Amino acid sequence: MIEARSLPRLFAGAGTRPATLAEHEVTFQPAAARRALLEELEASGLVGRGGAGFPTVRKVQLIKAQRGHKYVVVNAMEGEPAAHKDHRLLSTNPHLVLDGAEMLAQMVGASRIAVCVARDNPTVVNHVERAIHERERRNLRGPAIDLHTPPWRYVAGEESALVHWLDDNESLPQYRPTKPHVLRIGRGAALVDNAETCANVGLIGRYGADWFRALGTAQHPGSTVVSVTGAVTRPSVLEVNLGTPVATILATAGADPDPQAVLLGGFGGAWLRGEDLATPYCNEALATLGLSVGAGIIAVVPRTACGVAEAHRVVRWMAHESARQCGPCAFGLPALADDLAQVLRGGPDAVAAVARLRERCGVIEGRGACRHPDGVVRFVRSSLEVFRRDVDDHLRGAVCAGARSTQHYLTVPALEHEEDLVWE
Amino acid sequence: MGVIRRHGSFVLQVNPILCDGFGHCAELAPDLVHLDEWGYPIISPDPLPLADVGAYESARYAERGCPRQALHVAKVHEGGAGTPAPRAGDGPVSRSPRPL
Ligand code: SF4
Ligand code: SF4
Numbered sequence: 001m002i003e004a005r006s007l008p009r010l011f012a013g014a015g016t017r018p019a020t021l022a023e024h025e026v027t028f029q030p031a032a033a034r035r036a037l038l039e040e041l042e043a044s045g046l047v048g049r050g051g052a053g054f055p056t057v058r059k060v061q062l063i064k065a066q067r068g069h070k071y072v073v074v075n076a077m078e079g080e081p082a083a084h085k086d087h088r089l090l091s092t093n094p095h096l097v098l099d100g101a102e103m104l105a106q107m108v109g110a111s112r113i114a115v116c117v118a119r120d121n122p123t124v125v126n127h128v129e130r131a132i133h134e135r136e137r138r139n140l141r142g143p144a145i146d147l148h149t150p151p152w153r154y155v156a157g158e159e160s161a162l163v164h165w166l167d168d169n170e171s172l173p174q175y176r177p178t179k180p181h182v183l184r185i186g187r188g189a190a191l192v193d194n195a196e197t198c199a200n201v202g203l204i205g206r207y208g209a210d211w212f213r214a215l216g217t218a219q220h221p222g223s224t225v226v227s228v229t230g231a232v233t234r235p236s237v238l239e240v241n242l243g244t245p246v247a248t249i250l251a252t253a254g255a256d257p258d259p260q261a262v263l264l265g266g267f268g269g270a271w272l273r274g275e276d277l278a279t280p281y282c283n284e285a286l287a288t289l290g291l292s293v294g295a296g297i298i299a300v301v302p303r304t305a306c307g308v309a310e311a312h313r314v315v316r317w318m319a320h321e322s323a324r325q326c327g328p329c330a331f332g333l334p335a336l337a338d339d340l341a342q343v344l345r346g347g348p349d350a351v352a353a354v355a356r357l358r359e360r361c362g363v364i365e366g367r368g369a370c371r372h373p374d375g376v377v378r379f380v381r382s383s384l385e386v387f388r389r390d391v392d393d394h395l396r397g398a399v400c401a402g403a404r405s406t407q408h409y410l411t412v413p414a415l416e417h418e419e420d421l422v423w424e
Numbered sequence: 425m426g427v428i429r430r431h432g433s434f435v436l437q438v439n440p441i442l443c444d445g446f447g448h449c450a451e452l453a454p455d456l457v458h459l460d461e462w463g464y465p466i467i468s469p470d471p472l473p474l475a476d477v478g479a480y481e482s483a484r485y486a487e488r489g490c491p492r493q494a495l496h497v498a499k500v501h502e503g504g505a506g507t508p509a510p511r512a513g514d515g516p517v518s519r520s521p522r523p524l
Contacts, residue, residue: 175439177498326440327464335461363460366469369441 001029001207004214008239009223010199014092018127021134024095031099031206038064038107041201043209045221049085050075050159050194051265051295053220053283056201059191062180063108069188070110072143073166074101076117076124076195077150077157080266081413082297085225086195087124088237090117093199094131098145100198103205105143108191113145116162118152125149151422154267154321158370159183159192161323166190169424172323173370196225196296216242220282224293228253230262230300230409240281242293247277249298260303261386263410265294267314268375270382274303290382301409306402307387308394311380312340313412318376320415329373332364336380346394354391357384433471433500436483440464442494449495453486455479471500 002012013019013027042057063070074097076086089097101113115132117125125147132145148166150156156171163183165171174183183190193201200222204212213221220242226249229235233254240249246262261271270291272279279285283292301310319333339360342353361377368374384391393400436456438449445463456479457465472479480497487495 175441177437177439177496327443327445327462328440328460331462331464332460363466367440367464367466369439 002027002203004207004211007215007223007241009203009215010089010096010196010225011092011239018091018094018131021095021131021138024093027093028096028099028203028206031103031202037103037205040204040209041107044204044212045209045219046197046200046204046212047220047283048194049196049200049224049296050157051268053292053294056193056197058180059193060104060107062182063110063189063191066182066189069112069186070105070108071166071185071188071190072101072105072108072110072113073159073162073190073192074098074113074115074195074198075157075159075162075192076115076128077152077162078118078121079152079154079157080268080295080297081154081411082227082229082266082299083295084227084237085296087117087121089195089199089225090124090131091127094127095135096199096202097195098131098135098198098202099205100200100202101145101193102142103201104191104193104198108189110191111143113143114148114166114185115145116148116150116166118156119149120152151424153323153421154318155323155370155372158372160370162192163190165424171424172325173372175369217280217282217284219284220293224281224296226281226296226298228255228298228300229411230298231256231259231302231305232300242282243280243285245278246272246281246298249281250277250300255300256302258303259300260305260307261301263297263299263301264291266297267318267379268371269294269297270378271386273386299410304402304405305407305409306344306400306405307383307390308340308344309402310408310410311383311387312337312344313408314410315340315376315380317412317415318372318379320418322372323370326368326373328364328367332360332367333373333376335360336364336376340380343391343394344399346397346399350395354384354395431474433473434480434483435469435471435498435500436467436486437496437498438465438467439494439496442492443490444492444494446491449486449490452489453482456483457486474499 046056048054078086150165150171155161158173160174161171164174167185216222225239227237236253259274264272316337319337322329322333324330339353339357343350364373365377447459447463449465450457450459483497487497
């Protein structure tokens with residue numbers, strides 16, 4: 001049993017290698033079947049940790065109400081290049097995630113569990129494979145667990161793309177005109193939950209809702225895992241109590257104490273100004289600034305960096321990662337990247353480019369099949385707002401030192417050739 | 425022809441994955457559809473009353489005329505807070521249950 005008010009929870013007993021099933025059951029007692037699982041989940045107020053911050057119990061109830069075969073999909077795709085939380089969880093306490101997935105399967109009545117890990121990460125794939133194998137030997141009843149390894153793409157971790165991959169081997173998002181929309185594998189309804197969400201369910205199913213709510217805030221209870229990167233001395237994956245000031249988290253990772261801004265939630269997220277670092281890290285407090293915890297990423301950008309240059313690299317990569325299914329996304333995002341390049345170069349055309357950026361953001365928003373373009377729009381708007389000083393410098397033609405240096409702070413993968421992109 | 429009283433409202437929805445951006449719909453329903461700079465339709469997501477027969481007819485006209493069948497006129501449920509009614513055939517093609 002783990003103390004309710006102590007951390008780590010999700011990383012309890014974490015060593016340098018994944019905990020075996022026996023070790024796991026010593027750290028967190030064996031998972032006893034609680035009968036009122038759904039009620040506990042509802043009382044716990046758990047919100048999904050994948051980025052959208054949707055209450056998990058509402059998804060569970062929606063899928064539970066469907067007829068026929070059901071599937072539970074554990075999403076550990078980790079599309080955000082800066083995110084490492086799901087992989088860290090699966091490399092330390094994989095059985096906690098699997099426990100949670102089994103409890104979710106029990107709640108909705110699913111017969112199969114699909115754990116999805118990007119094939120570009122063979123170590124994690126091995127860890128999960130071994131963990132599944134260990135459980136197979138232990139219990140033959142209960143839902144079957146399979147491992148699936150889609151290719152790593154930014155949008156491949158989007159839930160409809162993931163289900164599309166499981167259904168038809170293509171990591172492309174689907175059109176969902178109705179809300180809420182039930183994603184289906186064959187005819188069976190699929191419940192897609194992030195790996196960290198599953199791990200939290202594993203804790204709630206063991207210790208109950210009251211235990212879970214001992215940490216975190218009223219609206220956003222529990223603990224969460226954040227990946228801190230950028231201008232930090234120790235890029236790390238930390239488990240924090242929701243509601244901890246952002247500055248405290250940064251200090252733990254040895255970040256620049258006076259950054260220009262920090263990116264919250266990943267490339268589809270938005271910037272928190274360096275002046276607002278005292279804000280508690282939870283959706284309640286961040287929502288007042290128009291931000292959210294997102295996929296649990298904090299990327300630090302120091303004062304010496306050029307915000308325009310950083311934003312341009314991100315947007316160019318995000319445009320490249322569009323699945324190119326929808327016009328506004330396939331054409332709009334490269335257009336945004338070009339506009340940002342224009343601003344980056346500065347000079348007389350840059351003024352028009354900024355106006356065009358704002359206009360195009362409005363045109364693109366909400367017109368893709370998935371939320372990928374919306375995330376980029378949010379990022380661009382927030383960059384123009386937060387890095388206004390840098391933008392103004394560029395407009396005046398005084399390109400800052402940060403834009404000329406080759407030092408970058410956000411980890412953006414190299415662009416691949418379009419023909420080399422793998423979607424299946 | 426008698427007078428048909430229509431209640432409720434509708435929205436014209438475009439499936440952006442199917443749409444190929446030739447902009448036919450902007451000619452069929454110029455009052456409902458505008459094109460962006462790349463030729464893809466911009467349609468207001470706000471429901472229009474079904475009583476607006478002219479708008480409804482042109483929406484249906486565009487729906488029928490879309491070469492990719494990407495357009496759909498969705499009826500909005502009363503009190504459904506803007507949620508269009510689900511229609512049969514949404515989602516991937518049904519197949520028999522199968523192991524993953
Ligand atoms: S919005 Fe972009 S990423 Fe999403 S389905 Fe359409 S083309 Fe693909
Ligand atoms: S007519 Fe159909 S395919 Fe052509 S632009 Fe309009 S919605 Fe797209």
